[in-house]
Amino acid sequence: MGQLSGPTDPTADAAWGDDERARKGFFTDTSICIGCKACEVACKEWNHNPRDGDLELTGMSYDNTVALGASTWRHVAFIEQDRDRITAARESGRALVDLGMPQVGSTDDAPTQPDTTPPDTPEFRWLMSSDVCKHCTHAGCLDVCPTGALFRTEFGTVVVQDDVCNGCGTCVAGCPFGVVERRADGTAAPTTRQGHRKGEQPPVPKRGVAQKCTLCYDRLVNDQTPACAQTCPTTSIKFGDHDDLVEKARARVSALHAEGMTEARLYGANPNDGVGGTGSVFLLLDDPEVYGLPPDPRVCTADLMTMYKRAGMAAAGMLAAAAISFLTGARR
Ligand code: SF4
Ligand code: SF4
Numbered sequence: 001m002g003q004l005s006g007p008t009d010p011t012a013d014a015a016w017g018d019d020e021r022a023r024k025g026f027f028t029d030t031s032i033c034i035g036c037k038a039c040e041v042a043c044k045e046w047n048h049n050p051r052d053g054d055l056e057l058t059g060m061s062y063d064n065t066v067a068l069g070a071s072t073w074r075h076v077a078f079i080e081q082d083r084d085r086i087t088a089a090r091e092s093g094r095a096l097v098d099l100g101m102p103q104v105g106s107t108d109d110a111p112t113q114p115d116t117t118p119p120d121t122p123e124f125r126w127l128m129s130s131d132v133c134k135h136c137t138h139a140g141c142l143d144v145c146p147t148g149a150l151f152r153t154e155f156g157t158v159v160v161q162d163d164v165c166n167g168c169g170t171c172v173a174g175c176p177f178g179v180v181e182r183r184a185d186g187t188a189a190p191t192t193r194q195g196h197r198k199g200e201q202p203p204v205p206k207r208g209v210a211q212k213c214t215l216c217y218d219r220l221v222n223d224q225t226p227a228c229a230q231t232c233p234t235t236s237i238k239f240g241d242h243d244d245l246v247e248k249a250r251a252r253v254s255a256l257h258a259e260g261m262t263e264a265r266l267y268g269a270n271p272n273d274g275v276g277g278t279g280s281v282f283l284l285l286d287d288p289e290v291y292g293l294p295p296d297p298r299v300c301t302a303d304l305m306t307m308y309k310r311a312g313m314a315a316a317g318m319l320a321a322a323a324i325s326f327l328t329g330a331r332r
């Protein structure tokens with residue numbers, strides 16, 4: 001087992017030997033997502049995932065899948081913002097720039113003398129963001145799985161083995177992003193207003209099994225691009241070597257800052273965060289919470305060694321107390 005927290009290369013930690021490959025990941029640039037949901041559809045189609053829910057309209061803008069889940073491994077969020085919220089996002093981003101986020105002119109790709117005049121703030125905008133499993137450097141789901149159903153691939157990604165998972169759900173509690181979920185049986189058939197199922201529907205596969213994005217492991221081993229990235233018409237989802245993607249992401253933030261879009265910031269690119277950084281890196285245009293992402297995710301095993309030490313000290317203290325009590329009692 002590799003280290004439990006802090007910066008590390010999970011691919012090397014997994015000890016694949018000669019089969020080890022460069023860590024793969026995603027850079028999802030939400031600033032160019034158009035919300036077409038082609039990624040969601042491509043993922044469903046490639047992985048034969050059943051429909052989620054009963055085709056209800058949620059009333060949450062154009063988002064009717066609502067969240068990642070056992071049958072939705074890519075989810076495109078739609079967030080509606082008015083002028084005040086856009087201004088607030090720009091201000092919170094400016095504060096991050098002051099704290100040392102990628103700076104204007106800090107990379108070769110950024111203009112040397114940029115025009116930092118803020119662009120006109122529109123009355124309204126949609127934030128669209130295609131969310132996915134983060135393929136964490138320190139993956140809580142994998143660390144807590146009692147059966148070894150979750151494993152680290154030679155590409156540094158995290159995959160569930162359906163035939164090993166016993167459906168205990170421990171990984172669900174172990175994921176700080178709420179990504180992995182056990183598949184329920186209520187996702188196949190629409191219902192009438194009286195709650196009756198309509199028509200014949202195919203049975204739901206892999207019921208009770210923990211399910212999430214595999215980063216298209218079956219395609220990676222054949223040198224193919226993941227279905228979602230292959231399909232994205234705007235290149236909002238970029239796939240490649242993790243380190244290259246992080247570099248590209250930093251350059252993109254610098255370029256947006258140079259255009260006055262100070263709200264641009266990265267999520268998952270910091271190897272010193274609570275999960276050691278993520279394999280899926282995102283460029284966001286507002287605080288993570290706005291997109292339903294935890295602002296400070298922390299893997300549940302990060303404090304394991306400290307807990308072991310404290311438990312050991314407590315046990316030693318109890319043994320010492322028992323020994324003293326025994327000895328003093330024996331003298332009476
Ligand atoms: S986001 Fe959750 S499910 Fe995905 S690798 Fe990290 S801990 Fe596991
Ligand atoms: S990498 Fe594959 S499994 Fe993961 S979201 Fe994209 S299409 Fe779905």
Ligand code: SF4
Pocket residue numbers: 032033034035036037038039040076128130231232233234235236237
């Ligand atoms: S396919 Fe690309 S542009 Fe379309 S919703 Fe997904 S990430 Fe956005």
